[in-house]
Amino acid sequence: MPTKKTSKKTAKNKPKLFCEVCGLEVTVSKPCGCSEISLICCGKPMSTKTSKTDSKK
Numbered sequence: 001m002p003t004k005k006t007s008k009k010t011a012k013n014k015p016k017l018f019c020e021v022c023g024l025e026v027t028v029s030k031p032c033g034c035s036e037i038s039l040i041c042c043g044k045p046m047s048t049k050t051s052k053t054d055s056k057k
Contacts, residue, residue, distance in 0.1 A: 017046035025049075 017026045021042035028037055039046045 016049045018049045
C-alpha cells in the first residue's frame with residue numbers, strides 16, 4: 001500500500017515522540033486534543049521532541 005508523503009513544511013508543526021531505548025520515532029499526524037501526548041515503548045514513556053531539535057547531523 002503506497003504511503004502519502006508529508007512535506008517538510010507540514011511535518012514541522014507535528015509533534016514527534018522518541019524512544020530512548022530502541023530509537024523508534026513516531027510522528028503524531030492528528031493529535032487527539034489531550035493536554036499531553038504519551039506513548040509507551042520498551043516499557044518506558046516516549047519522550048517528546050520537536051522537529052527543530054531532531055534535525056540530522
